[in-house]
Amino acid sequence: MSEMKMENLGKVGVLFGGRSAEREVSIMSGNGVLSALKSFGVDAHAFDPAQRSLADLESEKFDRVFIALHGRYGEDGSLQGVLEQLAIPYTGSGVMASSIAMDKIFTKKIWQSHQLTTPNYAVLTLGSDLDLVSAELGLPLIIKPPHEGSTIGITKVNVTAEMAAAYTLAAEFDDEVLAEEFIQGRELTVAVLGKGANAYALPIIEIVAPEGNYDYQNKYFTDDTKYLCPAPMDAALTAEIQAMCVESYRAINCEGWARVDVLLRASDNKPFLIEINTSPGMTGHSLVPMAARAAGMSYEEVCLTILKTASLKIKPDTKKESS
Known part of the structure; x- marks a missing residue:
């Protein structure tokens, strides 16, 4: 990893906590x-937007910020817009890409327009014909709120009679609910770093959860889930999936970093894009640091690498108004 003078990074805010379900x-x-950046001597400071006002964000005079917020108000473009207004460079994707990626329905539409494979789906609202949807998509299927992460509000529906309860749960989080074709197969995730033509994928991780249930508890609070990195598969399939994930990242116009979740269908090894996270987890159980380690980068190094990409995405208007 190349050396970087820490004083060039200036005063850094690490934004975490927030008001979302995550x-x-x-x-x-x-x-x-925060600990990782401090270990390099970075002048890093914690900032929780749920406990401090945006006026404080401005008065702190941060030279750049690392966004470690997940979900609404931090990963959905709203905070990114504030940071653009305050002219504080930030990690991750810009306003539009963050907003699109946060909406799983819109994301799927973008991917489909780029001929990228994603499971068939239907959008459910109050009054939707749930029996018809289950017949069209087939059972089992997945029902989830399109704006939440960390498997919050998600249900695997095995029989039509379970549709109503699954919809009600997801509707607690979103007005529109996503019903999605269930793909039986291997669960994979791919971290992508960089921007545009320079974006690249880290090694693929395969997630093997107890009884195939990679829920909130198994994601963050148990050691029962197994992670295989690099995922055991041949070089051609590995390259195909990594290229697909980089293309899906570019299609949304992501930058900095993100993590793409993929299901590899057991029957024919066909990969399906599930979602993209523009501010992925960075906990002890998280997957981006795991992939980075497989690529020869420590947790601390990947944090610093991401911080170095902090930028403003909206170019200033330099045109002078005509008199």
């Missing part, structure tokens, strides 16, 4: 990032 995970991520 606050608990974000606190774990943020504390890890």
